[in-house]
Amino acid sequence: MSTLIEAENLTRILPAIVPVTLVKDVSLSVGEKEFVAVTGPSGSGKSSLLYLLGLLDQPTSGTLKIGGRDTGPMDEEVRARTRLAMLGFVFQFHFLLPEFTVRENVEIPMRKLGRLSRSQMRARATELLESLGLAGHLDKRPDQLSGGQRQRVAVARSLANDPPIVLADEPTGSLDTKSSEQVFHILETLVRERNKTVIAVTHDMDMAARMDRRIHLVDGRVAEP
Numbered sequence: 001m002s003t004l005i006e007a008e009n010l011t012r013i014l015p016a017i018v019p020v021t022l023v024k025d026v027s028l029s030v031g032e033k034e035f036v037a038v039t040g041p042s043g044s045g046k047s048s049l050l051y052l053l054g055l056l057d058q059p060t061s062g063t064l065k066i067g068g069r070d071t072g073p074m075d076e077e078v079r080a081r082t083r084l085a086m087l088g089f090v091f092q093f094h095f096l097l098p099e100f101t102v103r104e105n106v107e108i109p110m111r112k113l114g115r116l117s118r119s120q121m122r123a124r125a126t127e128l129l130e131s132l133g134l135a136g137h138l139d140k141r142p143d144q145l146s147g148g149q150r151q152r153v154a155v156a157r158s159l160a161n162d163p164p165i166v167l168a169d170e171p172t173g174s175l176d177t178k179s180s181e182q183v184f185h186i187l188e189t190l191v192r193e194r195n196k197t198v199i200a201v202t203h204d205m206d207m208a209a210r211m212d213r214r215i216h217l218v219d220g221r222v223a224e225p
């Protein structure tokens, strides 16, 4: 199994009169096709760690390799391309753009990466959305969908550029039990059938127990659950 994410002593301190330590000395390694939960009490640094792993934030110290490449020396343009090609994101709140259709929302990351023609982007977005049970909703706006459907669109968007890694921050946190189970099942399918690596922050210990392993944080550090 090859390693996709390797962090060593990752630390993020917010500079302030009294500096705030978000993540402290986190070392971890995540391989291909792993389904990993990030757990821990509220305020323990789970989202902060996910933002670091997703290149949405920069560590104060420590190293992070994505796909074997050290991200430290990358300039903003290379970081942005690495993010687009290697990482998909699903957040608790879908962050779909309300003025675009469901299909256009899924096409946006493809447009940014610029590898596909217009018709290829359209075909890929359609295929992804259909595979997630959204065939009848391609031309709707996000506000015409239920919360669970919107979150499935967000999953489709995260897969737009076929990244090997999907990072999810409380992806089922704002959903009812049934939609939450559906979204969890989709994430599991990404790992088992589409060979993705999924790292998901969750408060739900039952869900965490159904994942391959857990990274538990307390006060920004990895701890025993």
Ligand SMILES: Nc1ncnc2c1ncn2[C@@H]1O[C@H](COP(=O)(O)OP(=O)(O)OP(=O)(O)O)[C@@H](O)[C@H]1O
Pocket: 014, 020, 021, 022, 040, 041, 042, 043, 044, 045, 046, 047, 048, 049
């Ligand atoms: N911009 C900021 N300014 C000050 N403190 C911050 C900031 N961002 C995060 N924090 C603090 O850093 C700590 C870690 O936050 P983070 O959101 O990563 O935790 P979390 O484990 O994801 O929490 P939750 O489960 O409640 O979402 C918390 O104590 C939080 O209040």
